[in-house]
Amino acid sequence: MHVPLDDKLNAFCPDSRAYLxxxxxxxxxxxxxxxxxxxxxxxxxxxxxxxxxxxGQTAAEATAWAVEVLVGAGATxxxxxxxDELTRGILGxxxxxxxxxxxKAPGRVPGGSSSGSAAAVAxxxxxxxxGSDTGGSVRIPAxxxxxxxxxxxxxxxxxxxxxxxxxxxxxxxxxxxxPDLFARVGAVLLQTRIGPIRPRRLxxxxxxxxxxxxxxxxxxxxxxxxxxxxxGLSSRERLAPTSxxxxxxxxxxxxxxxxxxxxxxxxxxxxxxMSFHVAExxxxxxxxxxxxxxxxxxxRQKVMARMGALLAxxxxxxxxxxxxxxxxxxxxxxxxxxxxxxxVQLTCTAGTIGAPQINLPWAEAxxxxxxxxLIAAPGSDEMLIAFARQAAETLQID
Amino acid sequence: MHVPLDDKLNAFCPDSRAYLxxxxxxxxxxxxxxxxxxxxxxxxxxxxxxxxxxxGQTAAEATAWAVEVLVGAGATxxxxxxxDELTRGILGxxxxxxxxxxxKAPGRVPGGSSSGSAAAVAxxxxxxxxGSDTGGSVRIPAxxxxxxxxxxxxxxxxxxxxxxxxxxxxxxxxxxxxPDLFARVGAVLLQTRIGPIRPRRLxxxxxxxxxxxxxxxxxxxxxxxxxxxxxGLSSRERLAPTSxxxxxxxxxxxxxxxxxxxxxxxxxxxxxxMSFHVAExxxxxxxxxxxxxxxxxxxRQKVMARMGALLAxxxxxxxxxxxxxxxxxxxxxxxxxxxxxxxVQLTCTAGTIGAPQINLPWAEAxxxxxxxxLIAAPGSDEMLIAFARQAAETLQID
Numbered sequence: 170m171h172v173p174l175d176d177k178l179n180a181f182c183p184d185s186r187a188y189l190x191x192x193x194x195x196x197x198x199x200x201x202x203x204x205x206x207x208x209x210x211x212x213x214x215x216x217x218x219x220x221x222x223x224x225g226q227t228a229a230e231a232t233a234w235a236v237e238v239l240v241g242a243g244a245t246x247x248x249x250x251x252x253d254e255l256t257r258g259i260l261g262x263x264x265x266x267x268x269x270x271x272x273k274a275p276g277r278v279p280g281g282s283s284s285g286s287a288a289a290v291a292x293x294x295x296x297x298x299x300g301s302d303t304g305g306s307v308r309i310p311a312x313x314x315x316x317x318x319x320x321x322x323x324x325x326x327x328x329x330x331x332x333x334x335x336x337x338x339x340x341x342x343x344x345x346x347x348p349d350l351f352a353r354v355g356a357v358l359l360q361t362r363i364g365p366i367r368p369r370r371l372x373x374x375x376x377x378x379x380x381x382x383x384x385x386x387x388x389x390x391x392x393x394x395x396x397x398x399x400x401g402l403s404s405r406e407r408l409a410p411t412s413x414x415x416x417x418x419x420x421x422x423x424x425x426x427x428x429x430x431x432x433x434x435x436x437x438x439x440x441x442x443m444s445f446h447v448a449e450x451x452x453x454x455x456x457x458x459x460x461x462x463x464x465x466x467x468x469r470q471k472v473m474a475r476m477g478a479l480l481a482x483x484x485x486x487x488x489x490x491x492x493x494x495x496x497x498x499x500x501x502x503x504x505x506x507x508x509x510x511x512x513v514q515l516t517c518t519a520g521t522i523g524a525p526q527i528n529l530p531w532a533e534a535x536x537x538x539x540x541x542x543l544i545a546a547p548g549s550d551e552m553l554i555a556f557a558r559q560a561a562e563t564l565q566i567d
Numbered sequence: 568m569h570v571p572l573d574d575k576l577n578a579f580c581p582d583s584r585a586y587l588x589x590x591x592x593x594x595x596x597x598x599x600x601x602x603x604x605x606x607x608x609x610x611x612x613x614x615x616x617x618x619x620x621x622x623g624q625t626a627a628e629a630t631a632w633a634v635e636v637l638v639g640a641g642a643t644x645x646x647x648x649x650x651d652e653l654t655r656g657i658l659g660x661x662x663x664x665x666x667x668x669x670x671k672a673p674g675r676v677p678g679g680s681s682s683g684s685a686a687a688v689a690x691x692x693x694x695x696x697x698g699s700d701t702g703g704s705v706r707i708p709a710x711x712x713x714x715x716x717x718x719x720x721x722x723x724x725x726x727x728x729x730x731x732x733x734x735x736x737x738x739x740x741x742x743x744x745x746p747d748l749f750a751r752v753g754a755v756l757l758q759t760r761i762g763p764i765r766p767r768r769l770x771x772x773x774x775x776x777x778x779x780x781x782x783x784x785x786x787x788x789x790x791x792x793x794x795x796x797x798x799g800l801s802s803r804e805r806l807a808p809t810s811x812x813x814x815x816x817x818x819x820x821x822x823x824x825x826x827x828x829x830x831x832x833x834x835x836x837x838x839x840x841m842s843f844h845v846a847e848x849x850x851x852x853x854x855x856x857x858x859x860x861x862x863x864x865x866x867r868q869k870v871m872a873r874m875g876a877l878l879a880x881x882x883x884x885x886x887x888x889x890x891x892x893x894x895x896x897x898x899x900x901x902x903x904x905x906x907x908x909x910x911v912q913l914t915c916t917a918g919t920i921g922a923p924q925i926n927l928p929w930a931e932a933x934x935x936x937x938x939x940x941l942i943a944a945p946g947s948d949e950m951l952i953a954f955a956r957q958a959a960e961t962l963q964i965d
């Protein structure tokens with residue numbers, strides 16, 4: 170039975186509204202969800218946000234692992250959601266299918282690339298939704314749309330049946346409005362129990378806060394204080410020995426060279442239509458030389474060593490999810506470019522080290538959602554999810 | 568009165584079939600023509616081959632100069648024709664509107680960017696058609712579709728009301744199947760009389776012939792001999808002191824840096840959808856530094872000096888219009904790239920020096936049109952047109 174969706178948000182792909190009835194019983198029975206249109210659903214074409222990509226695909230022969238386990242746990246999938254072209258974008262802008270509306274920030278972008286999933290959850294069209302996060306594609310839309318959203322530990326949730334961008338960094342993530350529901354979904358996707366584990370130490374990432382606008386810093390500061398009291402031990406430190414912009418530059422080199430390899434054969438064969446900024450991003454990957462990529466791969470080890478030391482002993486690092494609230498939908502490319510660079514300074518750390526990062530949608534700046542993020546050591550997904558649920562209760566966040 | 572067109576060639580823009588009834592009397596009375604969809608027609612939107620460009624335009628307030636004079640001379644305009652996106656392309660490939668068919672070479676591209684105009688004339692849908700030529704956009708489709716086509720002297724035909732690519736190199740050109748009709752149209756567009764002036768010397772450009780496939784060289788060689796006998800004095804020379812690929816590289820730098828300036832504000836504002844190869848070409852222009860452009864501008868003077876000396880005294884230089892017959896429609900980008908580079912080696916000379924170049928559709932290679940080109944000194948358009956007409960008669964080419 171298909172429930173017609175009243176999608177005033179342009180969150181859903183109108184022509185591939187894959188519907189999968191959830192199992193009768195299970196921890197998610199009775200819930201509805203949506204999946205970014207990069208997850209395969211048997212019998213449906215995976216569109217990936219680009220019409221020329223879609224035109225070259227046939228109906229999927231199997232359903233993506235993540236979708237399968239959610240449906241098996243009782244959740245009903247009601248449709249596929251819009252994405253930035255081939256997940257290449259961080260703002261949710263898609264010229265082919267239209268940029269989904271941000272229900273929490275009218276006139277602003279929803280964030281991306283899991284744009285439609287975030288919009289659908291924030292607008293109440295579904296209980297939760299699947300996205301993916303390579304360079305921030307769950308965290309940023311969660312931040313801009315005021316949702317719980319997790320980039321899990323790299324490799325913890327199987328990518329089977331998902332369109333890849335850069336496999337060394339690709340992850341399956343999800344969004345929810347409510348921390349308890351968020352944890353229930355997480356238990357299914359991570360195949361785990363979300364127990365009462367909690368962080369023992371909070372590190373406030375000073376250099377990350379410096380990247381953010383004053384309005385965002387001011388909005389998050391009281392929250393950071395309250396989290397500090399809750400956790401007990403807290404300190405302020407700089408993450409990067411030089412600058413987060415160096416870490417961001419390295420991550421862009423690594424991810425974009427890898428993501429060029431993923432699309433190069435297809436691009437050469439199809440000469441696809443793309444928005445200019447997407448073609449530009451692909452070509453940035455193509456232009457990288459081995460001499461540029463090799464040192465970036467070495468640098469990755471340094472970031473891992475630094476962060477590994479910092480995150481030991483159930484430490485969480487807190488930082489702004491995004492440097493600003495969601496920007497206007499109407500910006501030019503040259504207005505967006507510096508913002509994107511700042512965003513990557515905040516998203517690059519977890520991506521580089523494969524660590525989980527959760528967005529806590531507990532603040533507002535300029536009347537718009539302003540998310541606080543927590544990063545924990547790889548494998549500590551449960552701790553972040555459990556702490557979000559517990560802290561929301563303790564701090565009486567509704 | 569609109570005559571419905573049976574456009575099986577996808578030559579015409581179906582949604583902007585501007586119709587202008589020709590004047591009752593005049594040298595072109597009773598003829599029909601089409602114009603590339605970069606020429607303004609009052610009351611119609613100029614599409615330029617890109618839907619995001621088109622969406623930002625309003626109906627033209629005036630008709631382009633070239634269209635106006637043709638209609639005033641009695642010709643009836645029956646519609647606008649497809650073009651490569653914003654005239655950026657040489658093969659006629661347009662993913663938004665479809666690549667026009669080449670009536671003389673099934674399964675092959677028509678050449679571009681004046682693709683629809685060439686297809687419409689070659690397929691007999693109109694008597695003649697307007698195109699534009701910046702880097703070969705009349706000459707190459709004329710060559711691939713077996714038509715008379717002229718890139719005129721730069722500046723001889725006003726560009727008013729035409730979408731520009733790189734104004735230092737942009738020209739208005741035209742196509743016809745018949746040399747006499749070609750000359751009649753030329754007399755109107757050039758506001759001249761096509762008298763019996765003829766070349767006094769023929770230079771066979773050896774380095775240009777070396778760029779072409781053996782099949783093309785063999786197809787053109789007998790024709791070169793006959794033209795040599797007709798003209799009297801002839802010699803074989805190399806055009807470039809080093810290599811035509813150096814001349815081509817310089818012209819690409821000059822034209823692409825200038826053409827980036829033409830679109831940069833629009834691209835930044837609109838973030839348009841483009842085929843990958845078009846975005847790539849735009850970004851190649853953007854990536855050029857003043858340190859790369861400055862020497863290319865100096866080199867232009869050297870090419871002008873060399874060619875000025877060679878073309879003095881009613882000399883014409885002959886060369887293959889294109890290095891191969893029209894390539895298959897299905898090539899990948901990496902298959903097209905080396906061909907495009909070779910094409911530019913043959914088209915760059917006239918573009919660099921602002922000289923006229925005519926395609927003579929008098930040969931076939933591999934059963935497909937193979938054009939021979941003549942270049943004359945700037946201002947000698949009449950001589951090329953008159954000689955084409957006279958030689959066609961003398962050589963009994965039908």
